[in-house]
Amino acid sequence: xxxxxxxxxxxxxxxxxxxxxxxxxxxxxxxxxxxxxxxxxxxxxxxxxxxxxxxxxxxxxxxxxxxxxxxxxxxxxxxxxxxxxxxxxxxxxxxxxxxxxxxxxxxxxxxxxxxxxxxxxxxxxxxxxxxxxxxxxxxxxxxxxxxxxxxxxxxxxxxxxxxxxxxxxxxxxxxxxxxxxxxxxxxxxxxxxxxxxxxxxxxxxxxxxxxxxxxxxxxxxxxxxxxxxxxxxxxxxxxxxxxxxxxxxxxxxxxxxxxxxxxxxxxxxxxxxxxxxxxxxxxxxxxxxxxxxxxxxxxxxxxxxxxxxxxxxxxxxxxxxxxxxxxxxxxxxxxxxxxxxxxxxxxxxxxxxxxxxxxxxxxxxxxxxxxxxx
Amino acid sequence: xxxxxxxxxxxxxxxxxxxxxxxxxxxxxxxxxxxxxxxxxxxxxxxxxxxxxxxxxxxxxxxxxxxxxxxxxxxxxxxxxxxxxxxxxxxxxxxxxxxxxxxxxxxxxxxxxxxxxxxxxxxxxxxxxxxxxxxxxxxxxxxxxxxxxxxxxxxxxxxxxxxxxxxxxxxxxxxxxxxxxxxxxxxxxxxxxxxxxxxxxxxxxxxxxxxxxxxxxxxxxxxxxxxxxxxxxxxxxxxxxxxxxxxxxxxxxxxxxxxxxxxxxxxxxxxxxxxxxxxxxxxxxxxxxxxxxxxxxxxxxxxxxxxxxxxxxxxxxxxxxxxxxxxxxxxxxxxxxxxxxxxxxxxxxxxxx
Numbered sequence: 001x002x003x004x005x006x007x008x009x010x011x012x013x014x015x016x017x018x019x020x021x022x023x024x025x026x027x028x029x030x031x032x033x034x035x036x037x038x039x040x041x042x043x044x045x046x047x048x049x050x051x052x053x054x055x056x057x058x059x060x061x062x063x064x065x066x067x068x069x070x071x072x073x074x075x076x077x078x079x080x081x082x083x084x085x086x087x088x089x090x091x092x093x094x095x096x097x098x099x100x101x102x103x104x105x106x107x108x109x110x111x112x113x114x115x116x117x118x119x120x121x122x123x124x125x126x127x128x129x130x131x132x133x134x135x136x137x138x139x140x141x142x143x144x145x146x147x148x149x150x151x152x153x154x155x156x157x158x159x160x161x162x163x164x165x166x167x168x169x170x171x172x173x174x175x176x177x178x179x180x181x182x183x184x185x186x187x188x189x190x191x192x193x194x195x196x197x198x199x200x201x202x203x204x205x206x207x208x209x210x211x212x213x214x215x216x217x218x219x220x221x222x223x224x225x226x227x228x229x230x231x232x233x234x235x236x237x238x239x240x241x242x243x244x245x246x247x248x249x250x251x252x253x254x255x256x257x258x259x260x261x262x263x264x265x266x267x268x269x270x271x272x273x274x275x276x277x278x279x280x281x282x283x284x285x286x287x288x289x290x291x292x293x294x295x296x297x298x299x300x301x302x303x304x305x306x307x308x309x310x311x312x313x314x315x316x317x318x319x320x321x322x323x324x325x326x327x328x329x330x331x332x333x334x335x336x337x338x339x340x341x342x343x344x345x346x347x348x349x350x351x352x353x354x355x356x357x358x359x360x361x362x363x364x365x366x367x368x369x370x371x372x373x374x
Numbered sequence: 375x376x377x378x379x380x381x382x383x384x385x386x387x388x389x390x391x392x393x394x395x396x397x398x399x400x401x402x403x404x405x406x407x408x409x410x411x412x413x414x415x416x417x418x419x420x421x422x423x424x425x426x427x428x429x430x431x432x433x434x435x436x437x438x439x440x441x442x443x444x445x446x447x448x449x450x451x452x453x454x455x456x457x458x459x460x461x462x463x464x465x466x467x468x469x470x471x472x473x474x475x476x477x478x479x480x481x482x483x484x485x486x487x488x489x490x491x492x493x494x495x496x497x498x499x500x501x502x503x504x505x506x507x508x509x510x511x512x513x514x515x516x517x518x519x520x521x522x523x524x525x526x527x528x529x530x531x532x533x534x535x536x537x538x539x540x541x542x543x544x545x546x547x548x549x550x551x552x553x554x555x556x557x558x559x560x561x562x563x564x565x566x567x568x569x570x571x572x573x574x575x576x577x578x579x580x581x582x583x584x585x586x587x588x589x590x591x592x593x594x595x596x597x598x599x600x601x602x603x604x605x606x607x608x609x610x611x612x613x614x615x616x617x618x619x620x621x622x623x624x625x626x627x628x629x630x631x632x633x634x635x636x637x638x639x640x641x642x643x644x645x646x647x648x649x650x651x652x653x654x655x656x657x658x659x660x661x662x663x664x665x666x667x668x669x670x671x672x673x674x675x676x677x678x679x680x681x682x683x684x685x686x687x688x689x690x691x692x693x694x695x696x697x698x699x700x701x702x703x704x705x706x707x708x709x710x711x712x713x714x715x716x717x718x719x720x721x722x723x724x725x726x727x
Contacts, residue, residue: 291492298445299492302406319448365492 002305002351002358006344007143007171007283010196012237019240020198020233027232032221041232048232048239052203055242056169056190057179064204064212064225065235069170069191070095071215072202075226076166076187077137078103079204079212084135084164085109089121090326093143095189096168097322100137118145118275118327123153132162140172144310144323144340146280148176155184164210170194170202174248175280180205187212192234195248197241201234251345256281258352259343265356266341269363274324274338282344285310285324287337290366293321296339299365303358307341380404381542382495384486385436385444387429388570389562390501392436393553394544396560398499399440406493407437407444410482412453413575435563447489449481456480458575462585462612466592468635469709470615472529472679473573475723479532487540497542502526505546505718506538513664514538516720521549528679528713531723532661582613595640597622600633600649611635614642617650617705631705651702657712657724658694666690667721674715675699677706677726688714694724 003011029041046060053060066072073095077086081103088100090112104110111129113121126136136158140151151167158165165185169178174195180188187210192201206212206225218227263284267273271286288296293309300307310321325335341355383395385407399405415426430446437444457477464471486498503519504527513535519525533541545553557565576584585592592610599605606624608614613621618632622644631650634643655677660666667690674683675697686699697712706726713723 294445294447295489295492298443298447299494301445302443302493362492362494365494 002355004341004343004347004351004355005306005308006347007146007194007340007342008308009193009199010174010344011346012198013196013241013244015244016196016237016240020237023233023236027236029232030229031232032219032229045230045232045235048235051239052190052235052242055178055245056173056188056205057181058205059181059208061223062180062205062208064206064222065230065238066202066204066226067200067228067231068202069189069193070202071226072189072191072204073168073170074099074215075204075212076168076189076206077135078215079206079225080135080137080164080166080187080210081108082135082213083108084133085111085131087111087113087126087129087134087136087163089113089115089138089149091115091142091144091147091323092137092139093168093170094322095170096137096139115142115147115327116329118142118147118279120147120149120278123150123157126154127157127161130157130161130163134161134163135166136163137166137168139168139170140178141169141175141280142275142323143171144283144321144338145275145285145327146171146175146283146342147275148278148280151185152183159184171280174245175252175282177249180207186210192238192241195241195245197238198234200231201238203238248345252281255343255345255347258347258349259284262341262343262352262356266359269359272334274334275327283340283342285338285340287324287334288339288363289333289337291337291363293336293338296337296362299362300358303362305355305358307339309338310340380406380493380495381497381499382406382408382486382490382493383442383499384482384501385409385433386501386570387432387564388501389557389564389567390503390545390553392432392501392562392564393557393560394499394501395436395442396440396562397544397556398542399442400560405440405442406495407433407440407442408486408489409433409444409446410449410453410486411446412449412477412481413458414450415577432564432567439561439563449485452481452485453477458588462588462590464709465581465585465612466590466637468611468637470707471709472711472725474529475532475711475725478529479534479537483533483541484537487537490540496540498540499542499544501545502530502543503545503548503550504530504543506541506543509664511664516663517546517718518715518720519543519545520547524550527715527720528676528711528723531663531711531713531720533663534661535664538663582610585610585612593640595642597624597642597644599630600643600645605630605644608642611637611640611642616707647704650705652706653699653702655697655699655703655706655712656691656694656727657697658727660690660694660722660724662690662722663720671716671721673721676711676713676715677703678710683715688721694727695722 026040029037031042031045049060053063077099167185167188169188170191173190186207188205190203193199216227274285320335321338324338328334381403385391434444457473461471461473490498503524505517507515509515518527592612596604597606614632630644633645670689673688675686676683686697689696708726710726711723712726714721
């Protein structure tokens with residue numbers, strides 16, 4: 001099996017598995033309990049929080065641990081929203097896009113900035129819409145195309161205008177260096193799954209002094225910001241994965257070279273690239289004319305190559321990519337024919353060579369067909 | 375026929391397609407399970423119906439049991455365009471359509487033939503009760519399934535030779551009890567699941583309500599007798615089909631049946647049972663499975679799925695055929711398929727005008 005879907009989930013490294021195995025005899029206890037069993041679990045949890053904090057340049061006290069990336073995004077967006085006017089982009093992950101839609105249904109005013117052909121809004125395009133009652137919610141790295149958003153520039157503008165800024169960094173973690181202390185955002189969301197941790201662990205960093213509304217009703221855990229008993233075991237995994245972020249960032253140029261080689265081969269096979277630079281080194285998003293993305297993904301899987309069309313859905317059903325649709329409104333075919341190939345630190349040259357051959361083999365099955373035959 | 379190596383199995387989540395997959399797996403084929411997501415069930419109708427999430431789960435469980443890959447493909451747009459919209463339009467035009475025929479032809483099997491090619495699969499298997507046989511001229515002949523009660527060849531007359539060439543019907547030689555038995559023997563998880571509805575997207579059979587849910591206004595109209603006298607009123611022609619007796623709301627007295635639906639005026643004409651009998655029919659949009667017969671021939675014609683078949687003379691016309699039955703037939707219904715058999719073989723079929 002050649003795994004090229006690291007943007008969906010990164011494989012769990014051995015050290016992370018080991019850390020979780022070691023912790024499993026202690027981490028079952030409720031970390032909020034007074035007794036020593038609870039204290040032992042609490043210690044593991046706080047160690048993990050420290051490792052997570054270190055990896056993003058945050059003080060541990062400002063890290064709110066959550067049950068995954070979607071929850072962290074909900075907390076960031078809905079927790080900061082208050083009565084503010086929302087400014088967002090057309091290519092956000094559903095965790096953010098649906099949170100915004102939820103607020104819009106409650107009558108909140110929403111402005112959606114386009115990201116045509118993968119070009120993020122320039123700071124000058126954002127500036128005129130900012131005021132002290134706006135909340136900007138934007139991702140750092142797009143989950144499907146890897147498009148990089150100039151979040152530092154956005155943050156500077158937001159601070160100057162007194163606007164709040166939420167950054168969805170779930171896909172950015174481990175792909176770009178992150179230092180929330182110098183970023184200038186008000187809240188930033190992370191997910192363990194994207195760096196080889198468990199899917200049920202996430203975090204929302206909140207700038208000190210910022211008042212955040214809770215999304216869930218319940219106990220007063222996480223300083224009243226996130227009720228519910230935290231899963232210590234998952235957080236241990238998150239912490240261990242976070243301590244490996246430096247390694248991931250070091251591999252960036254190697255991954256970029258592999259990605260570029262794969263992309264060049266795919267373009268030679270007739271693929272059309274979706275969104276260009278600036279983007280993360282880890283991903284290549286292309287559309288294949290005459291192919292439905294979902295069918296191509298299945299055909300590749302049958303030959304042992306794991307890729308995706310974009311956002312996965314629990315029913316197993318793959319819809320045309322909403323991101324690609326928004327990026328190319330005048331070329332609707334692209335969304336239905338898009339495939340996302342994402343690499344990680346485990347990806348080898350041999351993986352890329354073998355995957356290229358599989359692409360070639362699968363694509364050749366309908367050679368000689370007319371262009372209009374999808 | 376070259377020996378099929380990799381076979382795509384169309385899996386609805388029902389017993390039949392699950393057992394078809396299990397039998398092929400037992401025979402040593404390399405299988406790929408595919409479930410088409412055709413329709414999103416609405417509200418209270420989400421349970422116990424085609425394309426419900428639990429059906430996809432059943433298909434997935436069977437594939438997991440067999441250790442074969444399973445994929446769900448989204449065909450909702452094609453299903454609406456080629457099946458549901460024409461179905462609703464037909465009903466509003468006073469016909470009683472048979473959507474399974476066009477579904478098999480466009481959305482299901484012909485589409486899956488394309489998918490199979492992309493998956494590197496030489497054949498497609500389904501759980502249909504039907505058989506294929508190659509004739510001496512090289513063409514494939516479509517035959518009734520061995521189980522006369524479950525035979526589904528009626529729904530398959532519209533398939534072109536190019537699609538038939540890729541099809542495999544593992545249940546063609548079996549009866550339903552044999553299929554369930556095979557399901558138990560092979561450990562198929564859903565072997566005891568009840569049979570599905572004939573019309574998958576209208577599981578309760580209430581077409582009028584279904585049409586209303588599609589946001590289309592059913593226009594109320596008059597109920598007339600054969601002499602043109604108004605005997606009642608109705609809430610929309612979508613609630614009626616030829617030969618129907620119940621639901622007319624005409625009160626007691628002698629039994630009356632729907633004779634005709636006049637879509638131009640939204641009138642429903644009712645009358646006595648003997649007025650439902652006709653000795654001929656005209657069919658349009660015919661498809662001849664192994665070529666169009668040159669002259670009039672005698673055959674057996676089924677005018678609806680649950681019709682035993684009646685003997686008649688069939689005369690091919692330019693795009694259809696005409697039938698003269700030996701005996702008058704009850705409630706020959708516009709929109710339904712008239713399928714022509716000679717013995718076990720499906721010669722062709724068309725839609726009753």
